[in-house]
Amino acid sequence: MQDWIKVTLILCLFGTLREIRPSEPFVTEFLLGEWRNITEDQLNREVYPVGTYSYLCLLVVVFLVTDFLRFKPIIILSGLSGISVYAILLWTSSLEWIQVSQFLFGLYMATEVAYLTYIYAKVDSAKYPLVSSYTRIAALTGRFISGVSSQLLTHYGVMDYRELNYITFTAQILATFWAFWLPPVQYGIYFHRKVSIANPLQQNSKALDDKQSPPAPKQSFRANVVEASMLIGRHARAAYTRPKVLAWSALYAAALALFVQAQTYMQLLWKQIQDESNAPVAYNGAVEAAQTLLGAGGAMVAAMWCRAVLPAPAATVQALAMFAGTAVPNVFVSYAGYIVMGMLFHYTITVASAKIAGQLSDESCFGLIFGINTLLGTGLQSILTLVLIQTLVLDISTQYYVISGLFLFLAAIWIIGWSINLCRQRKSIHISNQY
Helix, strand or coil: CCHHHHHHHHHHHHHHHHHCCCCHHHHHHHHCCCCCCCCHHHHHHHHHHHHHHHHHHHHHHHHHHHHHCCCHHHHHHHHHHHHHHHHHHHHCCCHHHHHHHHHHHHHHHHCHHHHHHHHHHCCCHHHHHHHHHHHHHHHHHHHHHHHHHHHHHHHCCCCCCCCHHHHHHHHHHHHHHHHCCCCCCCCCCCCCCCCCCCCHHHHCCHHHHHHHCCCCCCCCHHHHHHHHHHHHHHHHHHHHCCHHHHHHHHHHHHHHHHHHHHHHHHHHHHHHHHHHHCCCCCCHHHHHHHHHHHHHHHHHHHHHCCCCCCHHHHHHHHHHHHHHHHHCCCHHHHHHHHHHHHHHHHHHHHHHHHHHHCCCCCCCHHHHHHHHHHHHHHHHHHHHHHHHHHHCCCCHHHHHHHHHHHHHHHHHHHHHHHHHHHHHHHHHHHHHHHC
């Protein structure tokens, strides 16, 4: 078996185990259930925002140290933080401990960047598109298993909402154990870089480089940081001075912010609709499974027909789906709106990623631009949380009306930008034809 296939399989199994979290589709039902004494308002304003803010702050730190620590320690930290989150949820009950669990959940989500970028430091750049797809498919597989299993286990009364956390807890332990089998990364992308080899035949695979490259000369910590910072800055400037990279990165960040904001508080909206309509059964798990499966389909469609770019219509449909899912007092309509919104998110994010990748010339830029765009999206989502929930103090329905309006605003901005660009192209062609 080739080395890159072996490494990819090990990493993908970790990703699948990490995402097996059947407790997630019913986390709101669990936190508001008989096991604790907190209100929906406390969950909305005092618990979930902690996870959002900690994710943003810790993502900055994790993004900076992942490459310096050469990925594997951060992946192990991801598993350990997951174990801590679900241990707290299982064996504590106070509001303060729930807030601690949300802080650790922010760390857990921030460390995902190490899982997504580790492979770029271990395989040849020619394999980037392939291994990127594999790692994302592995994560989606874990989420699909979570959705199906949680729905079946709760529907047939095999487990209650609290007991689902035992499966999640066990999966995090297995993922952490498996992470120790990941091959260490000898050279980072920006820190601990390897020395160039004169013979070009030895530059065709990272595995060969790792074995035959001479070790880099020892540098002081300060010199290492300065050199890496200059390289990061040079790559970032080279990427973001390209108008297309800037435009698609803005779309990536905005789409990510709106999706995560909608996803984080969606269970509170469903619970409100269920309480008002006396719906006896929650199908959150089935909905998450369907959203994951159709989201993967949307990503595949985007990958196959990337030239048929439709971000503005997609954002418009997302706006209508969110509006209908909030305005219609039927939880199944809300379920359908969420599925449509998630499917189109995966489509949009895949198109944006492909368009950005097509504009990048340096292979090390892939992980850097992905990390910066994720950081920007998380920052925008934190601003939404601060404004909608903790400043304006909007009720849950009004929050989703605002989100649907923001999707429409995103579509309008994209159409305006596309129109301006089209006019410039036509003007340029007209001028060139005159000469």
